[in-house]
Amino acid sequence: MLDRLRLSGWTLDTEHLIVTAIGLAVPITIALAIHWVLFTVLRKVAARTSYKLDDAIIRTMRKPMRWAMIGFALSIAAHADALVGAGWDLAAKWLTPVLLGWVVYSFISALGIGLREDAESRYDPVAVRSHSTRIAILTRTAKVAVIIITIALVMLNIPGVRDIGVTLMASAGLAALAVGAAAQPALKSLIAGLQMALTQPLRLGDLVKVDGEAGRVEEIRMSFVTVRTWDERVLVVPTSRFLDNSFENWSRVSEKLTGPVFLHLDPIADIDPIRAEFERFVKGHELFDGRNIALLMTEAYPESVELRLSMSSGTIGDLWQLRCDTREHMLKWLRENQPDALIRHRLEVPRGHEKAGEP
Template sequence: MFERYDPRNWSISWDYLVEALVAIGAAVVAALVLHWLLFVILRRITRLSANPADDIVVKAVRGPVRWAMIGFALSIAAHADALDGRAWDVATSYISPALLGWVAYSLVKGLSAGWEAKLERADDPVALRSQRTRIAILARTVKVAIIIITVSLVMLNIPGVRDIGVTMMASAGLAALAVGAAAQPALKSLIAGIQMALTQPLRIGDLVKVDGQAGRVEEIRMSFVTVRTWDERVLVVPTSRFLDQSFENWSRINEQLTGPVMLHLDPATEIGPIREEFERFVKTCDEWDGRTATALMTEAYPESIELRLAMSSATIGNLFTLRCLVREHMIEWLREEMPDALIRHRLEVEAANARAMGEA
C-alpha cells in the first residue's frame, strides 16, 4: 500500500511522483493493450461479414473507446490506491460521464453512417430517400438526448449545481411551470422532428415548393429544414411549417412529372400542324419518357388562343430540360413555318401609321 499523500501539504516528494507516474504508465499501457486486443478481434469478426456497416461502426467507436478505456484504467488505479489523493476521485467523477457520453455519441453516429452505407445498395431512390430521412432525424434526436444526459451527469458532480437541483425539487411546482414554459419551443421542435421522421411528408432529396420557391431538401433538423433552390440559394424553413401549413412535394412517390409549355397564338392559327410537329419533336428527345405528349387548346380569347403542350419525363431535371427544348424549338418552327400564328401587335401600329401617312 502506497503512503497516502495529503493534498493540503504543498511539498511533493519525489517518491510520490515516481509512484504516481509508474501507476499512470501501467494503467495506460494496460488499457492500450486491452484496446488493441479488443479491436483486433472486432476487425476479424467484421471481415467475415459482407455488411459494410460493421466496418463503419468499428471505425467510428475505435478512438472514443480507446480514451474511455484509458480513463477507466486510471479510475481503477485511483480506487486501488495506486494513485493517491482526492483529486483523482474528483477528476474521474467528471471524466467518466463525459467519456461514456462520447462513446455513446460515436456509436450512434457510426450506426447511422453504417445504415446509410447499407442503403446505398437499394435500387429504389424513393425508398432510399425515405430511409435516409428517418435515419437522419432519429439519429440526431438520440445524439441530442445523449448530449443533454452527459452534460447533466457532469454538472450534477458540481456541489453548487447539485444544491440548486435540490432546491428546485423542493419547489417542484413552480420549477416545473418555469421549465415547461422555457422549454416549450424546444419540445415543440423535438416533437415536430419525431413526427417528421414517422409520417415523412417530405424527405431528404425531395423537390418541394414552399412560399413560391422550389428546391431540393438538403437537410432536416429538429427545428428547421434547409431547401436549396436552382440558383444555389438556401431556404431555411421551420420544421413545424411543413406540418402546420400546406406545401408542394413534387417527388413524394417518384420523380415522374408532366409539365406544360404554353403557346399564345393568333385565333386564326391552324392547330393540326402544330400538334404534329410537337409530337414529332418530343419523340426525338431523350428526356421524354413516352408517357404523355398532348397538345390541347385550353383557352380562347378575342385576340389570342392558348395552346398547352404537355409532356412527361422520368425525372424533374429532365422535365425542365425537355420543356426548355420544346419551347425553343416550337417558337423557332412557328417563326419559320407558320409566322402568321405568332401574335404581333406592333404590326397593327405600323399599319395604322402607314394609313395615317397615306391619308395625309
C-alpha cells in the first residue's frame, strides 16, 4: 500500500487522512446530536400548546434542518482542516444556496399547513375558506419566488452561465423587450393570483356559477381555477376570467340561501289551499331553517298562472333537496286535491261532429 498519496496538489499520509476523517465525524455527530435534542424538546413544548402552527413547523422543518446543521458542521470542519476546506470551498458554492432555499421553502410550507389547520379548528366554515384561499395563494407565490432565487444563486456560481450573462448585458434593451412580451401572460396571471388572494371574490369550497355551469371551487392557482360540477366534471377557468368578467358566487357570505320552485297552473286553480299546503309541508320539513317562506303569483297569462314558492335552508345542498321534495309533493297534492288546476291544452271546434260526418 502506498504511504503517500497526491490529491489536488496536497501530499497526504495515512495519519493525516485518519485525522481528517475524525475531524469530519466529530462535528457531524455533534450537529446531529444537537439537532435531535433540540427537536425533541421543541416537539414536547409544542404538544402542550393548543396551536397547530408550531406542530406543523417542527414536523416540516425537521429534515431540512438536519441537513442544514450537517452543512454547518462541515463548514466548521473546513476551518480546522485544509483538505476539508479545499473540498468544501468547491461544494459550498452549490450546497449553500440549495440548503438555504430548502430551509426557506420548507418553512413557508410549514406556515401554510399550520395556519390552515389552526383556521379549521378555530373558525366557522366560511372563514376557513377565506383563510385557506389567502394562505394557498400567498404560500404558492412565495414558494415560486424561493425556487427562482435559489436557481439563480446556483447558476451564478457556474462560470459559463455567468459569462453568458455578461455577454447578454450588451443587448439588455432588446432582451428586456423580448422577455417582457413573452412574460406578459405569466405576469398577468401572477398579478391576478395576488389580487385574488387579497380581494377574494371567490374562495376554496365556494359554490360558483361561471359560463352557465355551477360547481365547487376545488383549487385556486396563479393561472387557473378548477371548479368541480355536480356530475364530477372539472372546469378549468383562467384566473383572470373571475376578475375581468362577472360570475355568480352562491356562498360568498354564507351557505344560507333562499330558492324558488315554480308551478305553472290553470287560472281556475284555487291559490289559498295551495298556499296553505305548501306552508304546512315546508314548515314540517327537517331541512327548512325557518327564515323565508312565501307563495306568490308572479305571472298571469290567458291560459296559465305562475306561482313562485320560495323557501330557505341552512346549506346549498339542503336547499336543493328541499326544493326537489317540495316540487314533488306539491304536484302529487295537486293531482289528488285539485286536478283541474293542472294545465291541459284545449282545442274547441264548433259543431265538430257534424263536420266530421260531411262527405
